Amino acid sequence: MARPFRRTPGGYTASFEPAERDLIRELAEDVRALLRPADTTADGGTVDPLEALVGITETPPSPPIAP
Numbered sequence: 565m566a567r568p569f570r571r572t573p574g575g576y577t578a579s580f581e582p583a584e585r586d587l588i589r590e591l592a593e594d595v596r597a598l599l600r601p602a603d604t605t606a607d608g609g610t611v612d613p614l615e616a617l618v619g620i621t622e623t624p625p626s627p628p629i630a631p
Contacts, residue, residue: 567579
């Protein structure tokens with residue numbers, strides 16, 4: 565069972581059981597994923613919609629090797 569929040573010099577603290585702590589962590593991760601823009605990857609990078617659709621990148625292809 566959770567204990568009440570306590571006031572500390574640095575703010576408030578709370579103690580939770582392991583199952584409660586895991587549930588709160590999962591809910592926070594779900595909210596974070598929902599709030600992340602659609603064109604952002606999980607690591608914070610951005611995705612170009614055209615590149616994702618057709619595979620075109622800004623990097624030019626390497627020139628062919630002549631025999």
